[in-house]
Amino acid sequence: MKETSVILQSAKRAAEEAFCLTTERKNAALEAMAEALIAAKNEILSANGKDVESARQSISDVMIDRLSLNESRIEAMAAGVRALIALPDPVGRVIERATRENGLIIEKVSVPFGVTAIIYESRPNVTSDAAALCFKSGNACVLRSGKEAFRTSFEVTKALRRGLKKCGENEDLIQILEDTSRESATALMKAEGYVDLLIPRGGKGLIKACVEQAKVPVIETGTGICHVYVDAAADLQKAVKIIENAKTSRPSVCNAEEVCLVHKNVAGTFLPLLYQTLVKNRLSEGKTAVELRCDKRASEILSGVCNGGDERYIKAAGAEDFDTEFLDYILAVGVVDDVRSAAEHIAKHSTHHSDAIVTEDKKAADYFAAAVDSAAVYVNASTRFTDGGEFGLGCEMGISTQKLHARGPMGLKELQTYKYVVRGNGQIR
Amino acid sequence: MKETSVILQSAKRAAEEAFCLTTERKNAALEAMAEALIAAKNEILSANGKDVESARQSISDVMIDRLSLNESRIEAMAAGVRALIALPDPVGRVIERATRENGLIIEKVSVPFGVTAIIYESRPNVTSDAAALCFKSGNACVLRSGKEAFRTSFEVTKALRRGLKKCGENEDLIQILEDTSRESATALMKAEGYVDLLIPRGGKGLIKACVEQAKVPVIETGTGICHVYVDAAADLQKAVKIIENAKTSRPSVCNAEEVCLVHKNVAGTFLPLLYQTLVKNRLSEGKTAVELRCDKRASEILSGVCNGGDERYIKAAGAEDFDTEFLDYILAVGVVDDVRSAAEHIAKHSTHHSDAIVTEDKKAADYFAAAVDSAAVYVNASTRFTDGGEFGLGCEMGISTQKLHARGPMGLKELQTYKYVVRGNGQIR
Numbered sequence: 001m002k003e004t005s006v007i008l009q010s011a012k013r014a015a016e017e018a019f020c021l022t023t024e025r026k027n028a029a030l031e032a033m034a035e036a037l038i039a040a041k042n043e044i045l046s047a048n049g050k051d052v053e054s055a056r057q058s059i060s061d062v063m064i065d066r067l068s069l070n071e072s073r074i075e076a077m078a079a080g081v082r083a084l085i086a087l088p089d090p091v092g093r094v095i096e097r098a099t100r101e102n103g104l105i106i107e108k109v110s111v112p113f114g115v116t117a118i119i120y121e122s123r124p125n126v127t128s129d130a131a132a133l134c135f136k137s138g139n140a141c142v143l144r145s146g147k148e149a150f151r152t153s154f155e156v157t158k159a160l161r162r163g164l165k166k167c168g169e170n171e172d173l174i175q176i177l178e179d180t181s182r183e184s185a186t187a188l189m190k191a192e193g194y195v196d197l198l199i200p201r202g203g204k205g206l207i208k209a210c211v212e213q214a215k216v217p218v219i220e221t222g223t224g225i226c227h228v229y230v231d232a233a234a235d236l237q238k239a240v241k242i243i244e245n246a247k248t249s250r251p252s253v254c255n256a257e258e259v260c261l262v263h264k265n266v267a268g269t270f271l272p273l274l275y276q277t278l279v280k281n282r283l284s285e286g287k288t289a290v291e292l293r294c295d296k297r298a299s300e301i302l303s304g305v306c307n308g309g310d311e312r313y314i315k316a317a318g319a320e321d322f323d324t325e326f327l328d329y330i331l332a333v334g335v336v337d338d339v340r341s342a343a344e345h346i347a348k349h350s351t352h353h354s355d356a357i358v359t360e361d362k363k364a365a366d367y368f369a370a371a372v373d374s375a376a377v378y379v380n381a382s383t384r385f386t387d388g389g390e391f392g393l394g395c396e397m398g399i400s401t402q403k404l405h406a407r408g409p410m411g412l413k414e415l416q417t418y419k420y421v422v423r424g425n426g427q428i429r
Numbered sequence: 430m431k432e433t434s435v436i437l438q439s440a441k442r443a444a445e446e447a448f449c450l451t452t453e454r455k456n457a458a459l460e461a462m463a464e465a466l467i468a469a470k471n472e473i474l475s476a477n478g479k480d481v482e483s484a485r486q487s488i489s490d491v492m493i494d495r496l497s498l499n500e501s502r503i504e505a506m507a508a509g510v511r512a513l514i515a516l517p518d519p520v521g522r523v524i525e526r527a528t529r530e531n532g533l534i535i536e537k538v539s540v541p542f543g544v545t546a547i548i549y550e551s552r553p554n555v556t557s558d559a560a561a562l563c564f565k566s567g568n569a570c571v572l573r574s575g576k577e578a579f580r581t582s583f584e585v586t587k588a589l590r591r592g593l594k595k596c597g598e599n600e601d602l603i604q605i606l607e608d609t610s611r612e613s614a615t616a617l618m619k620a621e622g623y624v625d626l627l628i629p630r631g632g633k634g635l636i637k638a639c640v641e642q643a644k645v646p647v648i649e650t651g652t653g654i655c656h657v658y659v660d661a662a663a664d665l666q667k668a669v670k671i672i673e674n675a676k677t678s679r680p681s682v683c684n685a686e687e688v689c690l691v692h693k694n695v696a697g698t699f700l701p702l703l704y705q706t707l708v709k710n711r712l713s714e715g716k717t718a719v720e721l722r723c724d725k726r727a728s729e730i731l732s733g734v735c736n737g738g739d740e741r742y743i744k745a746a747g748a749e750d751f752d753t754e755f756l757d758y759i760l761a762v763g764v765v766d767d768v769r770s771a772a773e774h775i776a777k778h779s780t781h782h783s784d785a786i787v788t789e790d791k792k793a794a795d796y797f798a799a800a801v802d803s804a805a806v807y808v809n810a811s812t813r814f815t816d817g818g819e820f821g822l823g824c825e826m827g828i829s830t831q832k833l834h835a836r837g838p839m840g841l842k843e844l845q846t847y848k849y850v851v852r853g854n855g856q857i858r
Contacts, residue, residue: 379850422814
C-alpha cells in the first residue's frame with residue numbers, strides 16, 4: 001500500500017510543475033482520460049461488482065444505487081470528462097490590470113491552488129468529475145474515496161492516470177489514497193504545507209469533522225434547508241408548480257425545498273391549493289404525497305379543508321420542523337405577515353443554500369433578493385436549479401455553503417486562487 | 430462591561446440590515462466619522478497618554494512608537510477614513526451575468542460577508558482603518574484591540590460610532606470588545622454563526638492560534654520570507670538598488686527582503702557590489718550595515734573581497750538562515766545555478782508573500798512569474814511594494830498569505846463574498 005505521506009509529497013511536486021501545462025495539452029489529456037475510462041469499462045465494472053457485493057449488507061438500497069455502475073454510467077462519466085474540454089481554461093486569466101503612477105504594471109492573475117484534496121463517499125462519478133475538474137484547473141488532486149466504493153474509485157483513477165501517461169503528463173497529478181481508514185481522512189485535514197484546499201463532499205458528520213479538525217483551508221459543502229416564500233403578489237399557479245418541483249423532483253438532494261412560507265393575505269387561497277397539489281392529486285396519481293407540517297396559522301386554514309382520511313398528511317409542526325433538512329416527502333409550512341417577516345424567518349432558519357420568492361411584485365422581489373443572504377436567491381424559479389450543470393459551470397466540485405472564497409456551485413473558476421504579477425524597471429519604494 | 434456575546438448578537442443584527450445602505454449614505458457617514466475623529470482629538474490623545482504611560486514598563490521603544498498618537502497622526506487616521514469615500518462601492522457589483530437556455534437570468538453579485546472580526550495589537554490606526562473598510566464594504570465589524578492600546582482604541586471607536594449616529598446609521602455596525610483577555614479573542618475564533626470572517630493582524634503566535642483554534646473562517650495575514658533573485662541577465666546596478674531598498678528601507682515589515690539569490694554566472698561580479706553597497710557604503714554613510722549570511726558558494730566569492738575589519742558583516746549561513754524572517758539588518762545570500770533552481774529554492778523556503786527577479790531577459794522573467802507561486806511576484810521592482818496603498822486599494826486590512834479567498838493586500842473588494850441572484854418566470858427542473 002502506498003503511504004499517504006508519499007502520495008502527498010508527489011502530489012505537491014506535480015502541482016509545482018503544473019504551471020507549464022498549456023490549454024492544448026490539458027484538453028488532449030482530458031480526451032485521453034475519457035477514452036481510457038471507456039477502455040477500462042470491464043475492469044471498472046468488475047471492481048464495482050465487488051464493491052456492490054460487499055456493501056450490500058451494510059448500506060441502504062438508495063446507497064447501493066448510488067454506488068452501482070453500468071456501461072451507460074461509465075459512458076456518462078467519460079462524457080463528463082469530455083465536457084470540460086469545451087470550457088474555457090480558468091488558469092492565467094488577467095482579472096485586473098493597473099498601471100501605477102510610478103510605472104509599475106500590476107496584474108491580478110488567476111492561478112491554481114496547488115494540491116486539492118477531496119474526501120467523498122460512495123458515488124463513483126465523483127472520482128472522475130473531481131479529478132477532471134482539478135486537472136483542467138491546473139491543480140493536482142488527492143482523492144480519498146469512501147471505503148464502500150474504493151475498488152471502483154481505484155480502477156477509475158487508474159484509468160484516468162493511464163490517460164495522463166499516454167499524453168506524457170505527470171500521473172501524480174491524479175492520485176487516490178489507498179488507505180481508506182478514518183486516519184487517512186484526518187491526515188488530509190492536517191496536511192499543512194501539502195494540501196492547499198480540502199473539499200469534503202458527504203454527510204454532515206464528515207463536513208463537521210473537517211471544519212473542526214482541519215488545519216488546511218476547507219470549503220464546506222453542505223446541507224440545504226431551502227425556503228420558498230409565496231408572496232401576496234404571487235401567481236399562485238406558478239407558486240404551486242415551483243413548490244411541487246422544489247419539494248418532490250428529488251427530495252434527497254440539498255437544493256430540495258424543506259420549508260414553504262406563505263403571505264397571510266393569500267394563505268387562505270394558496271394553502272388549500274398546495275394541499276390539493278401535494279397531497280390529493282399526488283395520491284390519486286399514485287405518487288408519494290407530501291406530509292405538510294404546519295405552524296399554527298397554516299393549521300387553522302388547512303384544518304377546514306382536508307377530508308376523506310387525508311388528515312394524516314397534515315400535521316402540527318414541532319419545534320424542530322423549521323430547522324430540519326428532511327430530505328424526504330415532508331414540507332414545513334408557515335404563514336408570515338409580509339416579505340420582511342419572510343426574510344427574517346429565512347435569516348434565522350436557513351442554511352443559506354438556496355431560497356426563493358414567488359411574486360409578480362418587482363419591489364418585493366428586489367427586497368427579497370437583497371435581504372436574503374444565501375448562496376442562491378431565486379425569484380420565480382425552483383431552488384432545484386442550484387447546480388453546476390444548470391449554472392453552466394460543467395460538472396461541479398460540490399456546492400459551497402460557506403462565504404469564504406466560493407459560494408454555491410463550484411466549478412473550474414472556483415478551483416483558482418490568484419496572484420499579483422508586478423512588472424517594473426527598477427522601481428524602489 | 431458589555432458582554433462579548435451581546436456585542437456579537439447586535440453586530441449580527443446590524444449586519445443583516447446593512448444591505449439597505451446606499452453608497453451615498455455610506456460616504457456621508459464616512460465623512461462624519463472622519464470629522465468625529467478630529468473632534469474627539471483631545472479625548473483620544475488623553476486616552477492614548479494613559480495607554481503609553483502604562484505600557485512603558487512592558488513594551489519596547491519601537492512598540493511605544495507604534496502605540497503613540499499625536500495630532501497629526503489623528504489627522505492621518507481621519508484622512509484614511511476620508512480616502513475611502515472616493516473609492517468605488519464594492520457592494521452589489523454584478524461580477525457575472527448569464528441567460529440560460531431555459532430563460533433563467535443568473536447574476537453573480539458581490540455582497541458583504543456580514544460580521545467581520547479583527548484581532549489586532551497596538552497600532553491605533555488599525556481601529557479606524559479596519560472599521561472604515563468594513564463599513565464601506567457593508568460589513569459590521571467587531572474589533573478586538575490589544576490590551577496596551579485599549580483605551581485609545583475605545584475612544585477611537587466611540588468617535589467613529591458618534592459619526593454613524595450623527596447620520597442616523599446603526600452604531601452597532603462598529604463595535605469593540607471591552608474584554609481584552611485572551612478569552613475574548615478565543616470567543617471570536619469560536620463564534621460560529623456570529624462571525625462570518627475573522628482577520629488576525631499581529632505576530633506569529635496570534636496567527637497560529639487563530640489557524641489552529643478557529644471554527645469560523647479565517648484569513649491568515651502573515652510572515653514574509655521574501656526573496657530577490659538576481660538573474661544572469663540582470664542589470665546589476667538595478668539589482669543592487671532594488672535589494673538595498675527591499676532590505677533596508679523598513680526591515681521590520683513583512684514585505685522586506687530576507688534572502689538574496691544570485692545566478693552563478695554573475696555572482697563573481699555582483700556579490701562584491703552587494704557587499705560594497707550594503708556594508709561598506711552604508712558604514713561610511715553612518716547607516717546601519719547589513720550582515721550577509723552566505724551559503725558556501727557566496728562565502729567563497731566574498732572571502733577574497735572584504736578587508737579592513739568588515740569581515741564581521743560576512744558570516745557563514747546556518748541551517749536556519751534561509752528559513753528565517755529576520756525583520757532586521759540581516760540578509761541570507763545564496764548562489765544558484767539558474768532561474769529554475771532559484772524558483773525551486775523559493776518553492777521550498779518562501780512563505781509565498783513577495784518574491785522578485787531582477788533580469789533583462791524576458792524569458793527568464795516570464796518563467797519566474799509563472800513558476801513562483803507567491804501572493805506577489807515582482808519583475809525588476811522591490812518587494813516593498815506589496816501594500817494596499819501601493820496597489821491602489823486604499824488602506825488595507827492586512828496582507829493575506831493564504832490562498833483561499835484573498836491573497837496579498839486586502840482592501841474593500843476582498844471584504845466581499847458573492848451570491849447568485851436567479852430570476853425566472855416559473856422555471857422548474
